[in-house]
Amino acid sequence: TDRYAVFGNPIAHSKSPQIHQAFARQTQQLLSYEALLAPVDAFAQSLRAFLADQGRGCNITVPFKQDAFETAEQLTARAQRAGAVNTLWLAEDGKLWGDTTDGVGLVRDLTDNQQVGISGQRVLILGAGGAVRGVIEPILEQKPASVVIANRTVSKAEALVDIFKDLVPEGCTLSACGFSDLEGRQFDRVINGTAASLAGDLPPLPDSLLAANAACYDMMYGAETTVFNRWALGHGAAKVMDGLGMLVEQAAESFRIWRGVQPDTTEVLADLRAQLK
Ligand code: ATR
Known part of the structure; x- marks a missing residue:
């Protein structure tokens, strides 16, 4: 065998x-x-x-x-x-x-299982560690309108932009920022890849972050709704998903x-x- x-x-x-x-x-x-x-x-x-x-x-x-x-x-x-x-x-x-296969797994779960498209959407990714680095390429392949990587340590998000900038499709942008730079901006898809949630923590996110019909995805999962997904539901998310x-x-x-x-x-x-x- x-x-x-x-x-x-x-x-x-x-x-x-x-x-x-x-x-x-x-x-x-x-x-x-x-x-x-x-x-x-x-x-x-x-x-x-x-x-x-x-x-x-x-x-x-x-x-x-x-x-x-x-x-x-x-x-x-x-x-x-x-x-x-x-x-x-x-x-x-x-x-x-x-x-x-982590990134393909995330994108298949979103697009096939959950019927949540990424194409043409404004995507925000929270975090810039190993988990996030593994999912950027398959997300870019879906031809989103834009991908923003927001991280506590901005330089780590900028380093990821550098690694993936050559893969950005026509009509899409890829950029890095800190959480405070998110003020006044809105997104259609928000993917949480920070390790903060493991400790029950949440990055500081502006109240108006989610566009109407926004869908949120937490790469972690548990028996209870995750901290990030609870935040999202409380801030107008149309749909929340966890990483199972x-x-x-x-x-x-x-x-x-x-x-x-x-x-x-x-x-x-x-x-x-x-x-x-
Ligand atoms: P993983 O393999 O899970 O991605 P990692 O490579 O150590 O683990 O990355 C952890 C990520 O969670 C990083 O983006 C980290 O932010 P920093 O790069 O600024 O360290 C983020 N993170 C961890 N704890 C956090 C917290 N309390 N608030 C916000 N972000 C946090």
Whole structure:
């Protein structure tokens, strides 16, 4: 049996085994998928042991996405630009390949699952860390009207603009700012990628930030409505979404890379949602 896994630390509560096992049943692919704990200072060794013991591919989560980026022998163009890898596999060429599927996961959840388009919209992204860097390219591919990256540390947002400025499509703009610069501006799509919400915190956002019909997306999720989504609902958002769909869709894209078949995510997502309650 082909062996797959997710590496992280901690990893015990990862939903990836459940998701991929469901995909495998649904598509009748014979494979195993397990959660593997790697020591924080020994990701490469853990990965090597796995690959030497029937491992065909793996997902990488916190805190190893940077290590995976460095360990991969070949990178897809989007992984190169994202500076992180969440999907590794041994390819036909004998090389260990790395890709990132987080951004595709976010965009598929928005556009396919939620029917929230990005094309022609004014998009605001909050945060400029690793999570945000992974989603900018697939968002730009949707041809939004504009993308603004707002961050506490403005220089980090500016650095992201520099990395992605060559990918900005015709008629779209990409810019960076601080939270205080958002005063007086309005957006149709606001995506929260700050780690602030993990601590129940919120970046300082102006009250009038959301345009009529604005849709808001929090990359994190939980049993309760997230702090950011509560703020959004209180400030006129027409729709709020959390990151559970992104989790399932990034897994589906990894599965497609490994197995060449596209799993259907509807039921898996509904099951996970029900379990959160
Ligand atoms: P991740 O991989 O989750 O993106 P990261 O790379 O450490 O983690 O990035 C964390 C992001 O959350 C950054 O944009 C950070 O802002 P700074 O670049 O200014 O540090 C943001 N962040 C974390 N705590 C925050 C807070 N309390 N308020 C606002 N932004 C915060």
